[in-house]
Amino acid sequence: MSTYSGVQDEDNFLLDKGRSRQVRRRSLRLLGSMIRPVRAKFILTIILVALSQAARVAGPAIIAFGIDHALPALRAGDNLPLVMAGAGYALAAVAVGVLTASYINATARLAQTMLLDLRRRVFRHTQRLSLEFHEKYTSGRIISRQTSDLEALRELLDNGVNSLVSGAMYMTFTAISVFLMDWQTGLLIMLAALPMWFLTRWYQKRSQVAYRASRVASARLIVHFIETMTGIRAVKAFRREKVNASRYEELAEDYRTVTVRSINLNGIFQPGLVLIGNVTVALVLLAGGFRVLDGGLEVGVLLALLLYTKRFFQPVDQMAMFYNSFQSASAALEKVSGLLEEVPSVRAPKNPVALSGAAGHIKFDDVEFHYGDGPVVLPQMSLDIPAGQTIALVGQTGAGKSTLAKLIARFYDVSSGQLTLDGVDLKDLSGTDLRRAVVMVTQEAFLFSGTVAENIALGNPGASQADIEAAATAVGADEFIRALPEGYDTDVNKRGGRVSSGQRQLISFARAFLADPAVLILDEATSSLDIPSERLVQRGLQTLLGNRTALIIAHRLTTVKIADRVLVVHDGKVAEDGTPDELIAGNGRFAALNQAWEDSLV
Numbered sequence: 001m002s003t004y005s006g007v008q009d010e011d012n013f014l015l016d017k018g019r020s021r022q023v024r025r026r027s028l029r030l031l032g033s034m035i036r037p038v039r040a041k042f043i044l045t046i047i048l049v050a051l052s053q054a055a056r057v058a059g060p061a062i063i064a065f066g067i068d069h070a071l072p073a074l075r076a077g078d079n080l081p082l083v084m085a086g087a088g089y090a091l092a093a094v095a096v097g098v099l100t101a102s103y104i105n106a107t108a109r110l111a112q113t114m115l116l117d118l119r120r121r122v123f124r125h126t127q128r129l130s131l132e133f134h135e136k137y138t139s140g141r142i143i144s145r146q147t148s149d150l151e152a153l154r155e156l157l158d159n160g161v162n163s164l165v166s167g168a169m170y171m172t173f174t175a176i177s178v179f180l181m182d183w184q185t186g187l188l189i190m191l192a193a194l195p196m197w198f199l200t201r202w203y204q205k206r207s208q209v210a211y212r213a214s215r216v217a218s219a220r221l222i223v224h225f226i227e228t229m230t231g232i233r234a235v236k237a238f239r240r241e242k243v244n245a246s247r248y249e250e251l252a253e254d255y256r257t258v259t260v261r262s263i264n265l266n267g268i269f270q271p272g273l274v275l276i277g278n279v280t281v282a283l284v285l286l287a288g289g290f291r292v293l294d295g296g297l298e299v300g301v302l303l304a305l306l307l308y309t310k311r312f313f314q315p316v317d318q319m320a321m322f323y324n325s326f327q328s329a330s331a332a333l334e335k336v337s338g339l340l341e342e343v344p345s346v347r348a349p350k351n352p353v354a355l356s357g358a359a360g361h362i363k364f365d366d367v368e369f370h371y372g373d374g375p376v377v378l379p380q381m382s383l384d385i386p387a388g389q390t391i392a393l394v395g396q397t398g399a400g401k402s403t404l405a406k407l408i409a410r411f412y413d414v415s416s417g418q419l420t421l422d423g424v425d426l427k428d429l430s431g432t433d434l435r436r437a438v439v440m441v442t443q444e445a446f447l448f449s450g451t452v453a454e455n456i457a458l459g460n461p462g463a464s465q466a467d468i469e470a471a472a473t474a475v476g477a478d479e480f481i482r483a484l485p486e487g488y489d490t491d492v493n494k495r496g497g498r499v500s501s502g503q504r505q506l507i508s509f510a511r512a513f514l515a516d517p518a519v520l521i522l523d524e525a526t527s528s529l530d531i532p533s534e535r536l537v538q539r540g541l542q543t544l545l546g547n548r549t550a551l552i553i554a555h556r557l558t559t560v561k562i563a564d565r566v567l568v569v570h571d572g573k574v575a576e577d578g579t580p581d582e583l584i585a586g587n588g589r590f591a592a593l594n595q596a597w598e599d600s601l602v
């Protein structure tokens with residue numbers, strides 16, 4: 001299934017070393033572009049973190065001073081040093097509290113600002129990308145860009161600063177203090193850092209594998225779930241419940257297994273860390289104790305060193321655990337930056353040619369077209385459609401009728417040759433002009449959430465209620481709309497507001513009528529209507545077509561016969577071209593089609 005391969009593609013893609021440098025650069029570029037607008041606040045936050053960690057490290061040093069200097073002074077009758085030590089410690093404690101609170105607050109706000117901006121960018125960009133992109137990029141993948149990937153980045157931005165940056169600073173400051181107090185203990189800690197480093201590397205490698213496996217397993221699980229639920233009608237119609245359920249159970253079991261595996265790794269890593277930390281404390285105590293006895297080290301300093309040693313390794317745990325979030329955040333960054341660097345294949349012109357009031361003259365000049373890098377669908381199309389002509393496109397499924405229509409709506413660009421509207425290349429028209437001039441109604445007849453009136457008004461956002469009702473009346477939709485629970489104000493997603501697919505099509509006709517384009521394309525737009533509704537639309541259709549240029553793709557000959565001209569498309573070429581009567585009088589495909597239709601009536 002394509003969606004599964006989508007998940008795997010992404011994973012292989014990540015492992016491909018050749019492209020990884022380029023991908024990393026792209027990720028960093030994105031991260032840079034996120035930080036740049038807030039860089040002053042970003043630097044301020046880092047400073048807050050540094051100050052808070054310095055205040056934390058001050059504690060043990062103050063204690064050492066208290067024991068080694070303030071206590072002897074107190075014995076000698078001077079209590080000022082002790083008061084100073086006490087006050088200093090309290091001050092440091094308050095500073096840690098206040099600074100920590102403020103940097104946590106600052107990071108949260110900063111992270112949310114950056115995410116909000118990114119979220120908007122991802123949405124706008126995804127929406128702007130061409131159909132070609134949306135056809136190859138599954139909706140599941142787009143959804144995860146907006147949800148889990150942004151969530152992973154939130155983790156990075158929130159906890160990244162809190163655990164990684166603060167941890168690293170804390171360890172650095174502690175190491176500096178220890179070396180300043182007693183370099184021998186400093187060396188001892190560095191020695192202990194060695195096994196700690198190996199253990200952490202071991203953990204990171206294993207957990208990265210386990211983590212990836214769990215991401216793949218969870219993605220598969222989600223994809224299967226989404227596929228089952230979005231295809232629920234087909235699932236029920238073909239009694240796929242059992243098969244789907246057992247497949248789901250398999251996938252859920254896989255997910256459980258890999259998750260347990262990654263939890264087991266923590267079961268080794270965390271106790272290992274604690275063990276190394278405590279053994280180091282014992283060694284520092286042992287070595288330091290003897291030196292205190294010799295008079296080579298003061299008691300207070302030893303106590304401070306023990307406190308430092310004990311706390312030195314504390315952030316490692318969090319930092320290593322964070323490694324996975326970091327990994328998934330960088331994967332998310334790779335994917336989101338990849339999405340953001342996709343360019344629309346159908347591009348807006350730099351210097352658009354203005355088109356005031358299109359007439360609707362369409363011309364294909366030696367047009368060749370293929371989807372993406374697929375096979376040629378239209379090998380060589382030359383076609384002149386004068387303004388105001390009503391064209392019926394007929395032909396077998398897969399002949400290329402919809403493709404022709406989509407090219408006129410510029411959902412895709414022609415691969416070679418030229419396609420013009422009123423003599424202007426479609427590529428030179430602004431999006432606004434093009435959308436005003438060309439409207440395509442498809443079988444899909446998508447309704448957005450909102451009222452019926454709002455859905456019709458999409459065709460022309462400035463329209464008044466009277467315009468909307470007139471449009472609905474013109475296409476024969478007024479009657480059923482008035483019969484809805486709240487008439488034009490019925491919400492199409494609420495109970496009672498649900499309309500049949502035929503009614504949806506009538507609404508989309510009204511929408512097109514209101515848009516009043518110069519060129520109207522109906523791609524099997526009447527095919528889900530029953531015969532009586534189609535009769536009704538037939539009348540509306542005449543009004544809808546008016547004197548615009550129209551391309552109608554239909555299978556019913558009654559619809560075809562209202563056309564001025566029929567084009568029979570076969571294998572991406574125009575096989576027959578003429579008025580309905582001319583073609584019926586001949587002995588081509590259309591004549592045969594007409595004969596078959598008449599036979600079926602008898």
Ligand SMILES: Nc1ncnc2c1ncn2[C@@H]1O[C@H](COP(=O)(O)OP(=O)(O)O)[C@@H](O)[C@H]1O
Nearest residue numbers: 135371374377396397398399400401402403404
């Ligand atoms: N989005 C697409 N991507 C790749 N190939 C497509 C796409 N849409 C249609 N095709 C191919 O183009 C050919 C013409 O399709 P289409 O224009 O939809 O035919 P018709 O509308 O006449 O049934 C078919 O071979 C079809 O497989």
Ligand SMILES: [Mg+2]
Nearest residue numbers: 401402403523
């Ligand atoms: Mg089609």
